[in-house]
Amino acid sequence: MHRVLAAEEPANPWFTWDYVRDNSGDLRAALEDHIVLTVETIAISVLIAFPLAVLAHRYRRLAGPVLGLTGVLYTIPSLALFAFIAPYTGLTQRTVLIGLVMYALLILVRNILAGLEGVPPDVREAAQGMGYGRGRMLWRVEVPVALPAIMAGVRVATVSTVALVTVGVIVGYGGLGGLILRGFQNNFYRAEIVTASVLTVALGLTLDLLLAGTTRLLTPWARKRT
Amino acid sequence: MNLIGDAIVWLNDPLNWQGKQGVPYLTYEHLYISFFAVLIAAVLSVPTALLLGHTGRGGGLTVVVSNVSRAIPTLALLTIFAATAIGFGNRATIIALAVFAVPPLLTNTYVGIRQVDPDVVEAARGMGLSGRSVLLRVELPLAVPLIAAGFRTAAVQVVATATLAALVGGGGLGRIITDGFGQQDRPQIVAGGFLVALLALLTEGSLAIVQRLVTPGRELKRSQRAVRRESDAVVV
Numbered sequence: 001m002h003r004v005l006a007a008e009e010p011a012n013p014w015f016t017w018d019y020v021r022d023n024s025g026d027l028r029a030a031l032e033d034h035i036v037l038t039v040e041t042i043a044i045s046v047l048i049a050f051p052l053a054v055l056a057h058r059y060r061r062l063a064g065p066v067l068g069l070t071g072v073l074y075t076i077p078s079l080a081l082f083a084f085i086a087p088y089t090g091l092t093q094r095t096v097l098i099g100l101v102m103y104a105l106l107i108l109v110r111n112i113l114a115g116l117e118g119v120p121p122d123v124r125e126a127a128q129g130m131g132y133g134r135g136r137m138l139w140r141v142e143v144p145v146a147l148p149a150i151m152a153g154v155r156v157a158t159v160s161t162v163a164l165v166t167v168g169v170i171v172g173y174g175g176l177g178g179l180i181l182r183g184f185q186n187n188f189y190r191a192e193i194v195t196a197s198v199l200t201v202a203l204g205l206t207l208d209l210l211l212a213g214t215t216r217l218l219t220p221w222a223r224k225r226t
Numbered sequence: 227m228n229l230i231g232d233a234i235v236w237l238n239d240p241l242n243w244q245g246k247q248g249v250p251y252l253t254y255e256h257l258y259i260s261f262f263a264v265l266i267a268a269v270l271s272v273p274t275a276l277l278l279g280h281t282g283r284g285g286g287l288t289v290v291v292s293n294v295s296r297a298i299p300t301l302a303l304l305t306i307f308a309a310t311a312i313g314f315g316n317r318a319t320i321i322a323l324a325v326f327a328v329p330p331l332l333t334n335t336y337v338g339i340r341q342v343d344p345d346v347v348e349a350a351r352g353m354g355l356s357g358r359s360v361l362l363r364v365e366l367p368l369a370v371p372l373i374a375a376g377f378r379t380a381a382v383q384v385v386a387t388a389t390l391a392a393l394v395g396g397g398g399l400g401r402i403i404t405d406g407f408g409q410q411d412r413p414q415i416v417a418g419g420f421l422v423a424l425l426a427l428l429t430e431g432s433l434a435i436v437q438r439l440v441t442p443g444r445e446l447k448r449s450q451r452a453v454r455r456e457s458d459a460v461v462v
Contacts, residue, residue, distance in 0.1 A: 075430050076423045077386035079393075083403045083419030087229050087412040156296070163299040167390065170407055180305050184394050188309040197302035204297035 012190050019191035026179065031199060034165055034175025037093070038207070041100040041161050042154065048101065049108035054138065056109070057116040067113070070106040078103070078167045086171050096168035103164060104157040111153020115146030148222055151215040155208050162204035176200045232413035233420065242417075247401070249421065255316070256398035256425065259391065260384045262320045267327035267380060272373070275332045279339025279369075280361045288336045292329035300326060300387045301394075308394045319391040319398075326387060327380040334376025338369030371441040378433040385429045389422050399425060 020027065052070075056063040073081075081099045089095045119142050127141045143150075166177025174181070176196040183192030236242060243249050278284035303325060307318040342365045350364045392400030402418030405411075 072427070075382060075386070075426050077389045077426050079389040079400055079403050080419040080422040080426070083406070083415045083422075086407075087416055159293075159297050163297060166299040166301040169301070170393065170404065174301075177299065177301055180299075180302055181393060184305045184308060190309050193302075193305050193309055197299070197306060200299050200302060201297050208297070 012188065014190045014194050016191050019195060023192070023195075027195065027199065030176045030179050030196065031203065033173065033178075034162070034200070034203060037096060037100065037165050037168070037173070037175055038158065038161050038203075040097055041104055041165075042158055044097070045101050045104035045108050045157060046154065049105050049112055052105075053109050053112035053116065056113055063113065066109060067106075070109050073102045074106040078164055079170060082167065082170050091171045091173075093168075093173045095171045096165070096173045099168075100161055100164055104161055107157040107160065108153050111156070112146070112150050115149030115153075116142055118149060119145045144219075147219050148215060151211060151218070155211045155215075158207050158211060159204045162200060162207060166200060176203075229412060229416055233416035236413045236417040237420070247405075249399075249402070252397065252399050252401055253421075253425065256385070256388055256400075259316055259319050259323065259388050259396070259398055260381065263323035263384045263388070264327050264377070264381050266320065266324040267331055268377070270324075271328045271332040272335050275335035276339060276361060276366065279336045280357070280365060282340070285336070285340070288329075288333045292333050295326060295329045300390050304390055304394050304396070308396075315395065316391075316397055319388065319396040323384045323388060323391075327384050330379040330383065331373075331376045334372050334379070335369065338372030338376075339365050341372070342368045371437070374437040374440045378430070378437050381433055382426065382430045386426050 052066055056066045078099060081102060082095060085098050086095045089098065123141060123145060124137070127137050132141060165175045166180060168174040169177040169181045172178070176199050179196035180193055180200075183189040183196065186192065237249075245251065275288070278287070300322070303322045304319060307322045308315075310318070312318045312321065339361075346364060346368070347360060350360045355363065388396075388398050389400035389403070391398055392404040399418065399422050402421060403415055406414035406418050
């Protein structure tokens with residue numbers, strides 16, 4: 001504004017507070033969408049991944065197919081996955097949600113399974129000796145012991161999901177990704193691109209820290225060791 | 227409404243296989259972008275990781291690099307590079323993708339060197355090998371299987387994410403999908419998705435074979451699978 005002479009090339013700084021102030025409404029809305037999509041994705045993925053992992057843990061023969069299938073899904077690029085889903089579910093938030101859940105599944109199933117497999121046989125035997133049945137064994141012994149590994153999986157899945165939500169922009173629901181692409185299409189509006197990108201990374205790292213804190217609260221017995 | 231049938235019709239249309247918007251050229255462009263991204267990342271990270279692994283320093287660095295990189299959306303980096311002086315197009319895409327190929331190469335090479343049996347290294351030293359010879363003639367050959375695994379992970383990831391370049395004016399097979407969305411052409415969207423998925427799965431499959439070939443012995447394969455599983459089910 002004060003640089004009147006710079007006529008040939010308008011200033012295009014990488015970051016300005018002016019941008020943040022003028023677009024606080026858009027930023028907040030995009031951030032909210034981003035958080036809602038992430039939380040929904042993780043909640044649904046855990047609900048699907050947990051029974052899958054328990055099944056694979058209980059019936060060893062299922063472990064190969066379950067991990068193989070989720071592995072193939074994981075290899076398919078996100079844009080292609082959205083391309084398969086979108087023609088059926090349309091340009092909706094649900095399309096993004098389904099795609100994101102498919103990706104989070106692999107990470108969660110692997111970690112939950114690894115956690116359950118990592119329960120020491122002695123512990124399981126002791127519980128059996130005390131008369132624990134299968135259900136009680138799972139909830140009272142195996143899940144608590146596997147909790148650090150499970151939470152590690154939830155953290156990785158959450159951080160990856162926050163980054164992946166941006167790709168949802170292809171069907172119009174990319175959270176902060178929408179602002180990143182809008183900045184690109186608005187003649188490389190750098191401030192918009194950078195602000196939205198930084199917010200995305202900050203959101204991922206913040207959720208990661210929150211989950212790390214939750215893990216500490218949930219596993220008081222593991223605290224002394226570290 | 228037979229979407230899959232229409233997608234097959236799209237794939238059989240000779241018009242879609244010609245010129246700069248045709249499947250063969252876009253596939254070539256996709257592979258070209260991916261190849262150079264992995265190459266740049268390898269030139270930067272493999273020697274660094276070899277040195278770090280050899281001296282046993284920087285273990286924390288590799289963990290931090292891979293954790294932080296996971297939080298950065300590919301789309302963000304692609305867009306940021308496109309908005310720099312490099313300009314949008316394949317060069318910006320290659321650099322952005324190279325950044326994402328660094329962590330798997332760095333981590334796997336580092337772990338590959340670190341997991342070499344210390345007794346073997348000591349024996350080599352006892353035979354009078356210099357530090358350089360120990361690294362190049364003992365540690366490096368023993369780390370090859372894990373380095374190959376790193377290449378596989380990096381390459382599959384790069385091929386997959388190269389698709390996103392189309393969103394910010396880059397080339398490659400992602401074009402077919404983004405153009406399909408732009409024109410509301412649903413058969414083209416599905417056909418593009420199929421081609422991209424196929425390329426990713428073929429990359430994964432062929433590099434898995436390469437990795438198998440450079441991994442000698444059954445025992446090593448098993449231990450390597452264990453390592454791979456460990457690195458996939460990342461704890462922390």
